[in-house]
Amino acid sequence: MLLKFAFQDFLDDRKFKNTTKVNIRNYLTILGEFVEYCNENQVVNVEDITTSTIRSYLLKCQDKGNNAGTINTKLTRIRAFFNYMVECEVVQASPAKKIKLLKEDVKVEVFSDEQINQMLNFYRRIKRREKSYCVYRDYMIIVTILGTRIRRGELIGLKWSDIDFENQAISVFGKTRRRETLPLTNKLTKEFLAYKTYCKQHWGRESEYVFTKRDYTKLTENALMLVFKYLRQRMNFPNVRVSAHTFRHTYCHRLAMSGMSAFAIQKLMRHQNISVTMKYVAMWEMSLGNRMISLIR
Template identity: 75%
Template sequence: MLLKFAFQDFLDDRRFKNTTKSNIKNYQILLGEFINYCIDNEVMNVEDITYAHVRQYLLHCQEKGNKAGTINTKLLRIRAFLNYMVECEVIKKNPAKKIKPQKDDIKIDIFTDEQIRQMLSFYRRIKQREKSYVAYRDYMMIVSILGTGIRRGEIINLQWSDVDFINQTISVFGKNRTKETIPITDKLAKELSAYQTFCKQFWGVLSDFVFVKRDNTQLTENAVMLVFKYLGERMNFKDVRVSAHTFRHTFCHRLAMSGMSAFAIQKLMRHKNISVTMRYVAMWGNELREQNDKYNPLNTLEI
C-alpha cells in the first residue's frame, strides 16, 4: 500500500474515532515528517518500512537537536500508525515495536509564588489603567487554571452553563471526551462571578463561552498560545516556560507539597492512570521531606 494513501487512511480512521482536532494535527505534523522522510529515501510502500528505517529516522531527529521527549513522542505516533496497518492486515508485524524509548531527564516546569504574583499584577495594572476586557480575560484564565488545573482545551471550551455557582463546581469535557465535574473554591467562584458581571456589562450580550476573543467569539488554540507567548515575552523568566500547562503543573505541585494524598490529586488532575500522579508525588510530595527530616544521619551527629 502506498505510504501517502496509508497515511491519509490512518488520519481518516482517527477522525472516525472522534480523536480531538489537536491530536489529529499532532499526527499530521509529527507522523507526516516520518512519512516524508520515508518517501524522500525512496520507501514508497508501507510494506517496505523496516526496523532500520524507523531507527534511522529517529537518529536523524536526534542529530537535528530533538530532545528525548520529542523523539519518544514521534516514536509513539509511528507505532500507532504501524499498529493500524497491522490491524488492516497491510503488514504482519510492527517494525517499530522493538525500538525502545530514549531515557528522558524529567524536568517539569512550575512557577514560584513570586512569579505568579508578577503575572497577576501585570494584568491587574492593565485592567485598572485601560479597563481592558482582554487583560481581565487573561487574568481570569490564569486564576482559573491555578485554581482547578484545567487544560488549555478545556479553557477554550468552557461555557457559563458549565459553571455552577451554587454548588461551586465546573464541568469540563476531559481528555477522554467524558464530562467531568471539578470542585472550585469559594474564592474562585467569587472571582468568576465578578468576571461574569463585567462581561455582561462590557459585551451587552453574554457569550455562551467564558473566555472569548476580541469579537466575542470562541477562543482558538492558537489564540490561547499567543496569550501565553505574549505574557512570556513580557515576563522574560529565565528558568521556566510560560504556558497553560506550566500553570497546570504548578497547581499539581502545590497539591503534592501540601501533603494531599495521591488518590485525591489524581481525581483533581483527572489523570487516567495513577502512575502519572505518582510521578509528581515522588518528585514533589512532602513525605520525602518528612522522612529525610526524621531519619537523616546528621540528626545523630555532633557537627
C-alpha cells in the same frame, strides 16, 4: 499499500474514533514529517518500511537537536500508525516494535509563589489602567487554571452554561470524553460573577463561551498560545516556561508538597493513570530531599 494513502486512512480512522483535534493535528504534523522522510528516501510503500528505516529517521531527528522526550513522542506516533497497519492486515508485524523508548531526564517546571503573585499583580495593574476586555480575559484565564486545574481544550470550550454558580462547580468535557465536575472556591465564584457582569456590559449581550477573542468569536488554541506568549515576554522568567501546563503542574506540585496522598492528587488532577501522578510525586520528593541535603552540608 502506498504510504500516502495509508497515512490518510489512519488519520480518517482517528477522526472516526473521535480523537481530539489536538491529537489529530499532532498526528498530522509528526507522522507527516516521517512520511516525508520516507518519500525522500524512495520508500513509498508501507510494506517497505523496516526497523532500520524508522531508526534512521529518529537518528536524523536526534542530529537535528530533538531531545529524548521529542524522539519518544515521534516513536509513539509511529508505533500507533503501524499498530493500525497490523490491524488492517497491511503488514504482519510492526517494524517499530523493536525500537525502545529513550531514557528521559524529566524536569517538570513549576512557578514559585513570587512568580504567581508577579503575574497576577501585572494583570491587576494593567486591568485597572487600561480597562480592556482582553486584559481582563487573560487575567481570568490564569486565575481559572490556577483555581480549577482545567486543561487547555476544556478552557477553550468552556461555556457560561457549564458554570453552576449556585453549587460552585464547573462541568467540563474531559480528556476521557466524559463530563467531569470541578469545584470552585468562594473567591473564584465571585471572580466569575464579576467577569460575567463585565462581559455583558462590554458586549451588550451574553456570549455563549466564557472566553472569546476580541472579535467576539470563540477562543482558539492559537489565540490561547498567544496569551501565554505575551505573558512570557513580559515576565521573562529565567527558569520556568510560562504555559497553561506549567500552571497545572504548579497546582499538582503544591498538593504533593502538602503531603497529600498520590491517590488523592490523581483524583484532583484527573490523571487517567496513577503512574503519571506517582512520577511527579517521586520526582518532587527527590528534589526536596536533595535541597535538604545541600542545606545540611
